[in-house]
Amino acid sequence: xxxxxxxxxxxxxxxxxxxxxxxxxxxxxxxxxxxxxxxxxxxxxxxxxxxxxxxxxxxxxxxxxxxxxxxxxxxxxxxx
Amino acid sequence: xxxxxxxxxxxxxxxxxxxxxxxxxxxxxxxxxxxxxxxxxxxxxxxxxxxxxxxxxxxxxxxxxxxxxxxxxxxxxxxxxxxxxxxxxxxxxxxxxxxxxxxxxxxxxxxxxxxxxxxxxxxxxxxxxxxxxxxxxxxxxxxxxxxxxxxxxxxxxxxxxxxxxxxxxxxxxxxxxxxxxxxxxxxxxxxxxxxxxxxxxxxxxxxxxxxxxx
Numbered sequence: 001x002x003x004x005x006x007x008x009x010x011x012x013x014x015x016x017x018x019x020x021x022x023x024x025x026x027x028x029x030x031x032x033x034x035x036x037x038x039x040x041x042x043x044x045x046x047x048x049x050x051x052x053x054x055x056x057x058x059x060x061x062x063x064x065x066x067x068x069x070x071x072x073x074x075x076x077x078x079x080x
Numbered sequence: 081x082x083x084x085x086x087x088x089x090x091x092x093x094x095x096x097x098x099x100x101x102x103x104x105x106x107x108x109x110x111x112x113x114x115x116x117x118x119x120x121x122x123x124x125x126x127x128x129x130x131x132x133x134x135x136x137x138x139x140x141x142x143x144x145x146x147x148x149x150x151x152x153x154x155x156x157x158x159x160x161x162x163x164x165x166x167x168x169x170x171x172x173x174x175x176x177x178x179x180x181x182x183x184x185x186x187x188x189x190x191x192x193x194x195x196x197x198x199x200x201x202x203x204x205x206x207x208x209x210x211x212x213x214x215x216x217x218x219x220x221x222x223x224x225x226x227x228x229x230x231x232x233x234x235x236x237x238x239x240x241x242x243x244x245x246x247x248x249x250x251x252x253x254x255x256x257x258x259x260x261x262x263x264x265x266x267x268x269x270x271x272x273x274x275x276x277x278x279x280x281x282x283x284x285x286x287x288x289x290x291x292x293x294x
Contacts, residue, residue: 010229012229013182013227013229014182014185014225014227014245015182016182016183016184016185016186016187016225016245017183017187020187065136065140065144066136068137068140068173068180070172070178070179070180070227070228070229070230071180071182071227
């Protein structure tokens with residue numbers, strides 16, 4: 001099954017890359033841009049039949065490896 | 081009293097560490113990261129570099145290397161464990177030191193001497209130094225800014241001037257017990273006047289002393 005994992009840096013953690021990109025957008029005249037966060041999306045193909053069970057497995061992958069609990073939150077979406 | 085210098089694929093400071101420890105009269109050996117037995121060693125140094133090419137996050141893959149269970153075990157029973165640069169990032173990923181690392185505030189790879197000040201001598205890295213002592217040590221990192229929302233990290237050295245946005249200007253942080261320490265600048269690269277500074281000697285000498293008393 002196709003799985004999408006979104007990993008967001010927590011709002012309270014600085015994102016220097018996002019800040020730099022925001023500054024570049026402003027210099028290009030896109031002054032309406034208010035904030036930029038360089039978060040991460042991971043696409044995976046995972047074996048399994050039961051979406052709920054598979055989601056729980058991938059959440060476990062996030063807790064163990066894919067996300068850093070100090071810096072990041074994650075969300076797992078299983079495509080039906 | 082022997083120190084294991086762990087070699088992960090992609091680290092590049094292991095020989096510098098080995099040389100520095102040996103030059104200070106210590107005994108050390110390189111240990112491949114797939115080893116699991118550290119019973120011949122009293123202490124561990126995780127050297128700097130780019131383990132696994134920094135894939136995913138710095139230190140994120142290395143922390144699951146087979147040797148890391150033994151490192152955690154030694155850390156838990158009070159043995160001296162030092163992570164330098166990428167080694168510190170591994171210790172944070174492994175949960176042996178609070179916090180994590182993010183990119184330098186100005187997104188620049190910083191490679192220059194920095195002045196750091198010892199603020200806590202209750203760690204295996206700083207025990208031979210004095211509070212307030214200033215040391216010139218080369219910094220060489222991109223993901224160098226330490227963040228610790230928990231506030232549990234024990235800062236033992238600070239940058240005199242903030243180079244990278246590290247929380248509390250932390251250049252070195254210990255666990256509560258002081259036997260596990262991470263340091264971002266490289267003490268092993270400041271162990272000879274020919275290298276421009278020998279200020280790292282007091283740090284590594286303190287680490288080697290701690291092996292005797294651990």
